[in-house]
Amino acid sequence: MAKWIAGVDIGGTTLSVGMVPVAGGRPRALRVEDTPGRRGGEEVVDRVCGMIRAAVDELARAEGAGAVVAGVGVAAPGSLDRARGVVLESHNLGWFGLPLRDRVQAATGLPTVVENDANCAAWGEWWQGAGRGFRSVLGITLGTGIGGGIVMNGRPFHGATGAAGEIGHMTVEYGGRRCTCGGRGCLEAYASGPGIARAAAEGLGGGARSSLAELVDGDLGRITAATVHEAAVGGDAYAAGVLARAARMLAAAIASAVNLLGPDAVVVMGGVAAAGDLFFDPLAAELGRPRFRSAVDACTVVPGALPGTAGVVGAAGVFRLRADET
Numbered sequence: 001m002a003k004w005i006a007g008v009d010i011g012g013t014t015l016s017v018g019m020v021p022v023a024g025g026r027p028r029a030l031r032v033e034d035t036p037g038r039r040g041g042e043e044v045v046d047r048v049c050g051m052i053r054a055a056v057d058e059l060a061r062a063e064g065a066g067a068v069v070a071g072v073g074v075a076a077p078g079s080l081d082r083a084r085g086v087v088l089e090s091h092n093l094g095w096f097g098l099p100l101r102d103r104v105q106a107a108t109g110l111p112t113v114v115e116n117d118a119n120c121a122a123w124g125e126w127w128q129g130a131g132r133g134f135r136s137v138l139g140i141t142l143g144t145g146i147g148g149g150i151v152m153n154g155r156p157f158h159g160a161t162g163a164a165g166e167i168g169h170m171t172v173e174y175g176g177r178r179c180t181c182g183g184r185g186c187l188e189a190y191a192s193g194p195g196i197a198r199a200a201a202e203g204l205g206g207g208a209r210s211s212l213a214e215l216v217d218g219d220l221g222r223i224t225a226a227t228v229h230e231a232a233v234g235g236d237a238y239a240a241g242v243l244a245r246a247a248r249m250l251a252a253a254i255a256s257a258v259n260l261l262g263p264d265a266v267v268v269m270g271g272v273a274a275a276g277d278l279f280f281d282p283l284a285a286e287l288g289r290p291r292f293r294s295a296v297d298a299c300t301v302v303p304g305a306l307p308g309t310a311g312v313v314g315a316a317g318v319f320r321l322r323a324d325e326t
Contacts, residue, residue, distance in 0.1 A: 002070035004028075004059060005319050006052050006110065009075040009117060009311030010044065011035060012092040012144030013271075017051040018309065019059045020316035022070060024128050027312050029058040041098045048074075049107035056108075071111035073319030075120035075311040076100055077145065079163055085114040091180045092145050115318045117311055118147025118165060119156055121304075123321075124314025125267045126151040130305035134264040138257055139304075140167055140250070141311075142272035145180070146188040150261065156318070168192070170253045187253045191246040193225035193272055200228045200242045210238035229275045243275055244282035251286030259295045269304035 002022060009016040015035055018027025031051050036043045052072060060067040078090025085101020105112040115123075122131070122139025131137040131151065139149045146168030150157040157164050168188035169181055176185030177195075189195050201220040204213055212231045216222040231239035254266055273279065280303065287296060304310055 002068045003063075003066055004069045005316035006055060006069060006072040006108075007075075007312035007314070007316035007319075008048055008052065008072060008104075009120065009309075009315060010048060010077060010093075011117065011311070012077065015044070015048055015051060016308065016312050017048065017055050018312045018316075019055050019069070020313055022320060024313075024317070027309055027316075028062070029055040030309070030312070031055060032308070035093075041095050044093070045098075045100065045103045045107070049104060052104070052108050052110075069110060070323065071113070071319050072104055072108060073120070073315035073317070074100060074104060074112060074114045075117040075315040075318075076114050077117045077147070079161070080114060080116055082115065082158070082162055085112065087114070111319075113319050113322050115156075115315065116147070116149065116162070117141070119149035119158070120314030120318055121147070121269055121310040122149025122151055122165070122267070122314065123156055123317050124306055124310040124312070125269065125304050126154075127317045128306065128313050129310060130267045130302045131265055134300075136261070136263040136265075138165070138167075138254075138261060138263045138266045139310075140254070140266065140268050140270075142191060142250075142268065142270035143193055146192045148257075150263070152261075152263075156321070167253055167257055170256065172249050172252055187249060190249040191253075191272065196225040196228055196242060196246050196272065197223045199245065200239065203238065203242065208238050211236045212239055225272055225275075229278065232275070232278050240278060243278050246272070247279045247282040248286045251283045254283075254301065255287060255296055258299045262295045263299055265300045265302060267302055267304050269306075269310050273303055274307065 004019045007020045018030035079088045087098040101114045125131040126137045137151045141147045148165035148167035150165040169186045171185045173185040177189040179186035179189040
C-alpha cells in the first residue's frame with residue numbers, strides 16, 4: 001500500500017519538493033532550489049522532475065520497502081485547466097498553455113495532479129497547519145505574487161472558472177499602480193515582495209532618507225522585501241513605514257474578503273509574512289478600525305504554521321483528496 005505522496009511547489013523564486021506521508025505529516029527528503037532564471041517551461045519542468053526523482057531515491061534509501069509512492073501533487077502558479085492539468089497562464093513565470101501534468105507524469109512515471117499554488121497552500125494549512133480545526137479558511141500567500149485559496153466547509157472552493165480566492169487582484173486603489181496582470185491598483189502591486197521593494201525604491205528616488213540605500217550600495221534596483229525588512233528590524237523608520245503601508249493595504253483586502261465570505265480564519269503565509277510583528281501589528285491595527293464588524297470580529301487572522309512547506313504539504317493533500325474522489 002502506498003504510504004507517500006510527492007508534493008511539489010513551483011514558485012516564481014523557488015522550487016520545493018518533499019515526500020509527504022499519505023496520512024499527513026512533515027515532508028521528508030525535502031529539497032529547495034532556485035527557480036531557473038529564464039523561467040522557461042521546459043527548463044523549470046526538467047528541474048522539478050529531477051528534484052522529484054532525487055527525493056524518491058532518498059526516501060527509498062531511508063525507508064526501503066516502505067517507500068511506496070502513490071503519485072505527485074503539483075502546486076502551480078496561475079490559472080489552470082485542472083481537469084487536464086494545463087497551466088493556462090502564469091504571468092509571473094511567463095507560462096501559457098503549458099501541459100504540466102502530462103510532462104511531469106511522463107518524466108516520473110507517477111500519476112500526477114495539478115492545482116493552483118495558493119489553493120494548495122490554503123489546503124495544506126487547513127489540513128496540517130494553522131487552519132486545523134476550522135471549518136472554513138481563506139489562505140493568503142505573500143511572495144513574488146499574492147495568491148489566495150479558499151477552503152469552505154472542509155472542501156476546496158474553486159468557483160466557476162477555478163480562480164476563486166485570487167485576492168491579489170482585488171483592487172485596493174482605484175487607478176493605482178500597474179499590476180503584472182495588466183490592471184491597476186491590485187493588492188499584488190502593493191503588498192507582494194516586488195510591490196514592497198518597488199514602493200521602497202520609489203520613495204528613496206523621491207528623496208526619502210533611509211539606511212536601505214547603504215544596504216544595497218546605492219543601487220535601488222537591488223532592493224527587495226527582505227532588505228526592507230532587514231532595515232526595519234535595524235530601526236529604520238522609513239522601511240518600517242513601507243512594511244506598514246503594505247500591511248494596511250492587505251488588511252483592507254482581508255476585511256472586504258471576510259465580509260464577503262465569512263470564513264472562520266484567515267491564514268497569512270509566504271515570505272513577506274515572515275516579517276513578523278513589523279507586518280502583523282499594523283495589519284491588526286487596520287483590521288481593528290471601525291467598519292462593518294460582525295464577520296471580521298468572528299474571524300481569526302493568523303500567520304501560517306508551515307513556513308516554506310505549506311504548498312508542498314497542500315499539493316500532496318490535493319493528490320490524496322482527488323484519489324479519494326475517484
